[in-house]
Amino acid sequence: MSADLVSTVCPYCALGCGMYIRVEGGRAVGIEYMADHPVNEGALCPKGNAALEILHHSDRLLHPLRREGDVWVQISWDQALDLVAGAIKQALQRGGPDSLGFLSSSKATNEANYLIQKLARVLGTNNVDNCARLCHAPSVFGLGRSLGTGAMTNPISDLENSRCIFVIGSNFAETHPIVARWVMRARDRGARVIVADPRKTPTSWMADLFLQIRPGSDLALLQAMMKVILDQGLMDHRFIAERTRGFQDLADSLRGFSLEWASDVTGVTVADIVRAAREYARSEASSIVYSMGITQHVCGTENVVACSDLAMICGHLGRPGAGLFPLRGQNNVQGACDMGALPRVYPGYRRTKHQNSVDTFRSGWNVSCLPAEGGFTANEMLDAALEGRISTMYVVGENPVSSEPHSGKTRRALEGLDFLAVQDLFMTETARLADVVLPAAAWAEKEGSFTSTERRVQWTSQAVMPPGEARSDLWIVSEVARRLGLDFNYSGPQEVLEEINRMVPSYAGITRERLSAVGGAIWPCPSPDHPGTPILHHDGFVTPDRRGRILPVTYTPPVDSLTDEYPLQLITGRLSLHHNTGSMTRRSPSLLSRVPDLDVEIHPEDARELQVEDGQMVVVSTRRGETRAQARLTPRVRKGTAFMSFHFPGTNLLTADALDPTSRIPELKASACKIVRW
Numbered sequence: 001m002s003a004d005l006v007s008t009v010c011p012y013c014a015l016g017c018g019m020y021i022r023v024e025g026g027r028a029v030g031i032e033y034m035a036d037h038p039v040n041e042g043a044l045c046p047k048g049n050a051a052l053e054i055l056h057h058s059d060r061l062l063h064p065l066r067r068e069g070d071v072w073v074q075i076s077w078d079q080a081l082d083l084v085a086g087a088i089k090q091a092l093q094r095g096g097p098d099s100l101g102f103l104s105s106s107k108a109t110n111e112a113n114y115l116i117q118k119l120a121r122v123l124g125t126n127n128v129d130n131c132a133r134l135c136h137a138p139s140v141f142g143l144g145r146s147l148g149t150g151a152m153t154n155p156i157s158d159l160e161n162s163r164c165i166f167v168i169g170s171n172f173a174e175t176h177p178i179v180a181r182w183v184m185r186a187r188d189r190g191a192r193v194i195v196a197d198p199r200k201t202p203t204s205w206m207a208d209l210f211l212q213i214r215p216g217s218d219l220a221l222l223q224a225m226m227k228v229i230l231d232q233g234l235m236d237h238r239f240i241a242e243r244t245r246g247f248q249d250l251a252d253s254l255r256g257f258s259l260e261w262a263s264d265v266t267g268v269t270v271a272d273i274v275r276a277a278r279e280y281a282r283s284e285a286s287s288i289v290y291s292m293g294i295t296q297h298v299c300g301t302e303n304v305v306a307c308s309d310l311a312m313i314c315g316h317l318g319r320p321g322a323g324l325f326p327l328r329g330q331n332n333v334q335g336a337c338d339m340g341a342l343p344r345v346y347p348g349y350r351r352t353k354h355q356n357s358v359d360t361f362r363s364g365w366n367v368s369c370l371p372a373e374g375g376f377t378a379n380e381m382l383d384a385a386l387e388g389r390i391s392t393m394y395v396v397g398e399n400p401v402s403s404e405p406h407s408g409k410t411r412r413a414l415e416g417l418d419f420l421a422v423q424d425l426f427m428t429e430t431a432r433l434a435d436v437v438l439p440a441a442a443w444a445e446k447e448g449s450f451t452s453t454e455r456r457v458q459w460t461s462q463a464v465m466p467p468g469e470a471r472s473d474l475w476i477v478s479e480v481a482r483r484l485g486l487d488f489n490y491s492g493p494q495e496v497l498e499e500i501n502r503m504v505p506s507y508a509g510i511t512r513e514r515l516s517a518v519g520g521a522i523w524p525c526p527s528p529d530h531p532g533t534p535i536l537h538h539d540g541f542v543t544p545d546r547r548g549r550i551l552p553v554t555y556t557p558p559v560d561s562l563t564d565e566y567p568l569q570l571i572t573g574r575l576s577l578h579h580n581t582g583s584m585t586r587r588s589p590s591l592l593s594r595v596p597d598l599d600v601e602i603h604p605e606d607a608r609e610l611q612v613e614d615g616q617m618v619v620v621s622t623r624r625g626e627t628r629a630q631a632r633l634t635p636r637v638r639k640g641t642a643f644m645s646f647h648f649p650g651t652n653l654l655t656a657d658a659l660d661p662t663s664r665i666p667e668l669k670a671s672a673c674k675i676v677r678w
């Protein structure tokens, strides 16, 4: 490798694809493919290929800013940091630690996330969360309950060894494109692919069996598949007996279960349900790939538990090609959770309510007192802000105004705060509401580690200097903490990683030295000479008795009900060329030029009734708000449903804020809507 090639990891999705950045004269001028990377083998998707476009973009925040009325005033770092620290001090004096709220960033490094949650906790509050709440919180809870840990069980490349891949609520061909390479390889080796999605997506084109399910009805499908497996005796009796508990409760819960009812609810024929069940159960090694299509529902945790039940009753866990693949979303959402940027767990998923977790961190951090009460989740913080219980928020690398449901409410909550600080690369919809905006360095402008969806921790090196006065998240957070009198005197990310090695047992062996190699290391990695653990649950689950818990589930329909006034089911999700709220990809010219506007996909038969033509502007409205979009007529959506991305502001004005009672994820995938010509 020549001196001007810098090794880094793609900043978009959680696959953790490696790439080299070519640097000339201090500028990032091109990407070189990392052919020996274990996940992407050099390949990159369109977003990865366009990643450099945001680095030198003219919209980058270059200086700290303070809002004065409607005007932004450039201020010095000293002034900005004093303002943030001063506001935090004032909140502590007036309302106590729980009047503070922190949103940590699943786009920031492990080291920055570790420091953000440490700052919150040392100040006395567990009010810290990250966008996993809107994403895979149901996996953390659901798999946590059934298997003892919420992480993906097998590495991505292991999909190649599967003989049957059941994809439910994931459109990886657009959202995790490199996964499609491994699934195609499995297909080349004879694997069968089953896809359940209300839309015909590019992922469904790969399917041998496509189940065009009604949104929100996955539990009925999963229960029906298990019913078929039980009735036809396709279970793995030995696995059930030796590795699990609770099978009988599940069997009892399915005794009177009707496949015809499930077919009515899901819109999938009984014959297809039976085919799916038989193919999944009977293959030598089956995997389940799932994502937002099943987690973003009021029954998100139950959906995840049902997937885990299905895998356990068939013994499809803990072996090559047999596993559960909750495909994580953001580049470092796995790491943000591992680092404890969650309100009810300290780093390493140690529960706040367990006295020994609190004691471990009290002595490790050398502080006299730490909070043991669970804190607020992101959506609870917004509610608490509306009620005046949270007065001051510090938002790092998140854009809740566009990513949380019911934006009207989010906006009101943030506008009502005494003080809001936002730390981002760009002036986002959320940053516009801030009192102080802090310019952050992007991934290639700093160093640190990121943890991918397969628990792979990788180091990314600094390729270029941040623009203007932008600084790394780690530097900014440490400076705020120091102004609050805290001992955050880290020399850089490496020293923080050393603390993580000491405090998080599964990261104990993940040292800076270890991360020098391409592909890094996969946790659990308890010591520097440990090889890492690509496949979890090989000889036991992470529960106290090492047995998995098979748990009965109950069907719950979407909350936002369809009526004559709101007759269509609105699904929201993603397109291949944009990322989340679009802060980055709408500033990436090669991506924006191909998808410049917000579209709503409507089935041609629905469009005929609505008298809407392709390309026409329409108003989409729900019980919460309305937005304009361009109609795209396509038979790829189910009749009776419509689809919008949330890559442009507006979509989340519409979405419902009904929450899954366990994980507190909102039902972003099912909102009753109406569409009229504009």
Ligand SMILES: Nc1nc2c(c(=O)[nH]1)N[C@H]1C(S)=C(S)[C@@H](COP(=O)(O)OP(=O)(O)OC[C@H]3O[C@@H](n4cnc5c(=O)[nH]c(N)nc54)[C@H](O)[C@@H]3O)O[C@H]1N2
Binding pocket: 013, 014, 047, 135, 168, 169, 170, 171, 172, 174, 175, 176, 196, 197, 198, 199, 201, 213, 214, 215, 216, 217, 218, 290, 291, 292, 293, 294, 327, 328, 329, 330, 571, 572, 573, 574, 575, 576, 577, 578, 579, 580, 581, 669
């Ligand atoms: N290009 C691109 N890639 C991304 C992102 C991005 O914004 N753009 N974001 C990243 C992030 S943060 C995440 S979390 C992942 C998400 O990755 P995915 O979960 O794959 O993305 P989504 O489009 O949100 O939803 C997946 C599919 O669920 C389907 N679906 C909707 N409702 C239901 C339902 O009730 N049941 C079933 N079975 N399916 C349903 C949708 O039609 C959609 O095709 O992608 C990551 N990668």
Ligand SMILES: Nc1nc2c(c(=O)[nH]1)N[C@H]1C(S)=C(S)[C@@H](COP(=O)(O)OP(=O)(O)OC[C@H]3O[C@@H](n4cnc5c(=O)[nH]c(N)nc54)[C@H](O)[C@@H]3O)O[C@H]1N2
Binding pocket: 105, 107, 108, 109, 131, 132, 134, 135, 136, 292, 296, 329, 330, 396, 397, 398, 399, 400, 402, 403, 404, 405, 423, 424, 425, 426, 428, 440, 441, 442, 443, 473, 572, 573, 574, 579, 580, 581, 582, 583, 584, 646, 651, 652, 655, 668
């Ligand atoms: N309707 C609807 N809403 C959804 C979803 C859906 O499917 N439908 N999906 C949900 C999901 S799965 C997710 S994960 C959330 C995502 O929600 P968010 O995380 O709020 O969305 P992003 O657009 O990814 O925002 C990340 C921000 O971080 C900034 N950033 C990037 N790198 C850095 C960095 O190094 N440091 C700092 N400080 N900032 C950085 C970016 O500029 C961007 O503004 O959205 C959720 N919202």
Ligand code: SF4
Binding pocket: 010, 011, 012, 013, 014, 015, 016, 017, 040, 043, 044, 045, 046, 047, 048, 049, 175, 176, 177, 178, 179
């Ligand atoms: S698949 Fe994900 S990590 Fe890989 S290049 Fe695309 S966006 Fe980046």
Ligand SMILES: [Mo]
Binding pocket: 131, 134, 135, 136, 328, 329, 330
């Ligand atoms: Mo996500």
